Amino acid sequence: MAQASKLSMVHRLLTLALRASEGGMKTRVLAPVVLGALLLACGDNAPPPSTPVQPMAPPSAAPVAQPVASTPAAPASVAAPAEPTPEEKKKAEAKKALEEDRAKWDVSHKKELERWTAELHAQAKTLAEKAYPTGHAAVAAILAGKHRTPEHAARDKFRHPQETLDFFGVQPNMTVIDIGPGDGWYTEILAPMLSKKGHYVATGGDPNGPSDMRGTFYAQRFKSFTETSPELYGKVEMIVIDSKAPHLPQEGTVEMVLIMRGVHGMVNGGTWDLWLKEITKALKPNGVLGIEEHRAKADADPKESAKKGYVPEKFVVDTVTAAGLTLDRKAEFNANAKDTKDYPEGVWTLPPTYQLGDKEHDKYAAIGESDRMTLRFVKKPAAAAVAPTPAKK
Numbered sequence: 001m002a003q004a005s006k007l008s009m010v011h012r013l014l015t016l017a018l019r020a021s022e023g024g025m026k027t028r029v030l031a032p033v034v035l036g037a038l039l040l041a042c043g044d045n046a047p048p049p050s051t052p053v054q055p056m057a058p059p060s061a062a063p064v065a066q067p068v069a070s071t072p073a074a075p076a077s078v079a080a081p082a083e084p085t086p087e088e089k090k091k092a093e094a095k096k097a098l099e100e101d102r103a104k105w106d107v108s109h110k111k112e113l114e115r116w117t118a119e120l121h122a123q124a125k126t127l128a129e130k131a132y133p134t135g136h137a138a139v140a141a142i143l144a145g146k147h148r149t150p151e152h153a154a155r156d157k158f159r160h161p162q163e164t165l166d167f168f169g170v171q172p173n174m175t176v177i178d179i180g181p182g183d184g185w186y187t188e189i190l191a192p193m194l195s196k197k198g199h200y201v202a203t204g205g206d207p208n209g210p211s212d213m214r215g216t217f218y219a220q221r222f223k224s225f226t227e228t229s230p231e232l233y234g235k236v237e238m239i240v241i242d243s244k245a246p247h248l249p250q251e252g253t254v255e256m257v258l259i260m261r262g263v264h265g266m267v268n269g270g271t272w273d274l275w276l277k278e279i280t281k282a283l284k285p286n287g288v289l290g291i292e293e294h295r296a297k298a299d300a301d302p303k304e305s306a307k308k309g310y311v312p313e314k315f316v317v318d319t320v321t322a323a324g325l326t327l328d329r330k331a332e333f334n335a336n337a338k339d340t341k342d343y344p345e346g347v348w349t350l351p352p353t354y355q356l357g358d359k360e361h362d363k364y365a366a367i368g369e370s371d372r373m374t375l376r377f378v379k380k381p382a383a384a385a386v387a388p389t390p391a392k393k
Helices: 002-022 027-042 086-115 118-129 135-143 161-168 187-194 214-227 263-269 272-282 302-306 313-322 361-367
Strands: 175-179 199-204 237-240 254-260 283-294 326-331 372-378
Touching (some): 086 214, 118 187, 135 187, 161 187, 161 283, 161 326, 161 372, 175 187, 187 199, 187 214, 199 214, 214 237, 263 272, 263 283, 263 302, 272 283, 283 313, 313 326
Parallel strands (some): 175 199, 175 254, 199 237, 254 283
Antiparallel strands (some): 283 372, 326 372
16 A cells, blocks of 8 residues: 555656646756656665766856957058159259249239339339430430339349440330340330330240249249339230240341340250241341340350350350341440359359359359340341343344
């Protein structure tokens, strides 16, 4: 009977275990129940287990991989920038010099605009509207005018404008072409002289050209200069010139062409012969070519000396003569025996440029402006054809 009771109890325990399992109870909870039922069924004489039964340990989770700190890659070696070529260095230096010149001019131009009062404009109008009897009288009156830039007037002692223009023979009723007027030094004199009865023409670059070109800067500077006083410069005609292929539209209609300190630039640009051809074509018969130019030593190579701003006088005379013009006369009032013509920055070492700045400034100021030739050439009329003398019968 006792045995039957045990079996009945085991049956109940197993039934409970089965129900618990169906209800979702974990295996580790059911194990003791099942074990107890079996022990009860075996009786008191069943040997105990050699080791105590431990609950089942939950399955261990898979180990999580820990991020490994990455070692930063060594920076790639940066190649040193290539050394600029001599040509690149030259361009960079030219660009810097142009920027500096623009900045200086901007300051001086603003200062000049402030100088132009209503009274000064009125005086300029009087000069331009006056009918001068002779070229000499015109130059004398205009040189005394207050319209002139003070820095320009200060150089009269070196440039002798009265003597130079008298020598060339400029008259108030002429058409005059000024080749490359620069910053307008002679324009201040010639434009008002020719305003009423004559015609002043200036050649230059394109003011709307590339901003990094020095020729564009010079053209913009001259244009701004003429706009300062419409009374004086409103009638100035500007001809834009291709620096590599110069061309003058006039043909046999011009009384005078002036090249004031510009021959060396034409030689440097390889256009001197082209210019002479255009000038000869533009001049009337008996028209005049007036040249003032920095004079190199007599034995100098023209192509080399031109790089320093100087040209041998004989070279100028020979080439102009070969172009069909005749040397009429020459003068020495623009000569300067102090000019040794051997400076680090060529003629631009001397005033008014002072290319070396403050370095030995007093030395170069004492020398003054360059030694210059002053030459007057004439386009002789073509010889008239002589009719043959009829033979006597």
